[in-house]
Amino acid sequence: PLIGLAEAEEQVGFNAGELPHTPxxxxxxxxxxxxxxxxMEYQAEGMGGSLxxxxxxxxxxxxxWDRVPEDQILSVRIGEMQGEFAQGSFVVYAGEExxxxxxxxxxxxLRWRQxxxxxxxxxxxxxxxxxxxxxxxxxxxxxxxxxGP
Numbered sequence: 693p694l695i696g697l698a699e700a701e702e703q704v705g706f707n708a709g710e711l712p713h714t715p716x717x718x719x720x721x722x723x724x725x726x727x728x729x730x731x732m733e734y735q736a737e738g739m740g741g742s743l744x745x746x747x748x749x750x751x752x753x754x755x756x757w758d759r760v761p762e763d764q765i766l767s768v769r770i771g772e773m774q775g776e777f778a779q780g781s782f783v784v785y786a787g788e789e790x791x792x793x794x795x796x797x798x799x800x801x802l803r804w805r806q807x808x809x810x811x812x813x814x815x816x817x818x819x820x821x822x823x824x825x826x827x828x829x830x831x832x833x834x835x836x837x838x839x840g841p
Contacts, residue, residue, distance in 0.1 A: 693724070694721055694722035694724055694733065695722060695723055695724070695725070696722060696723065697710065697722075697723045697730070697732065699723075700723040700724075700725055700730045701730065703725060704725065704728050704729075704730055704749075706747075706749055706808075706809070707839070707840065708723075708730045708732070708809070709745075709747060709806065709809065709811060709837040709838065710837065710838050711745070711833065711836060711837060711838075712836055712838055714734065715734065715743065715822075715825065715833060716821075716824070717736055717737055717821035717822040717824070717825075718734040718735065718736055718737065718743055718821075718822065719734065719735050719736075719737060720732075720733075720734050721733040721734060721735055726746075728748055728749065728750055729746055729747070729748040729750075730746070730747050730748070731744055731745070731746045732744065732745040732746075732747075736817060736819050736821055736822045737821050738819065738821060739819075740817050740819035741798075741815070741816055741817025741818065741819045741821070741822045742815075742816045742817065743813070743814070743815050743816075743822070743825070744812075744813070744814045744816075745811070745812070745813050746811070746812045746813075746814070747809050747810065747812075748809070748810045749808055749809065749810070751810050752803060752810050752812055759782075760778040760793075760801065761793050764778050764779075764780055764793065764795055765777070765778050766778065766827075768802070768827070768831060769831075770802070770804050770831055770834045770835060771835050773804050773805070773806060774804065775802060775803055775804030775831075775834070776801075776802070776803045776804070777800070777801065777802050777803075777830070777831075778800075778801045779795060779796075779799065779800050779801075779827075780793055780794055780795040780796065780797050780799060781793075781794055781797035781799045782794070783797065798815075798816065798817050798818040799814065799815070799816050800814070800815045800825075800826070800827065800830055801813070802814075802827075802830040802831065802834055804834065806837075806839065807839070809839075811834070811837075813830055813834060815830065
């Protein structure tokens with residue numbers, strides 16, 4: 693279930709980074725816990741897209757469908773920190789039995805470590821209200837995050 697960020701922080705025992713405001717084109721839904729991972733969820737206005745900010749002290753929350761082939765990962769700078777950016781997703785095409793990486797899928801991921809936090813911002817979809825949020829837009833969003841008690 694969705695809960696407030698303060699409740700999520702209390703349950704996992706760490707303070708999460710926060711955006712100073714809800715990004716343009718999104719509505720903030722709340723936080724959801726996956727074990728010790730806080731996942732802050734935003735929905736694109738009018739549906740058709742979402743934004744997730746996941747934070748953990750124990751590494752990235754990841755399924756086999758989330759893994760990105762090494763040759764699809766770009767090294768980027770997020771302020772003074774090193775990060776990774778990737779676009780795409782595994783898909784199973786009609787008539788096939790195995791998943792294939794589609795680098796054009798409208799799923800963008802930005803990952804980095806800040807102090808003890810492992811942080812990932814994922815944008816799903818590319819509806820008009822959120823199409824501005826590309827690689828540079830995600831980096832700017834990451835740089836705007838506020839960390840503290």
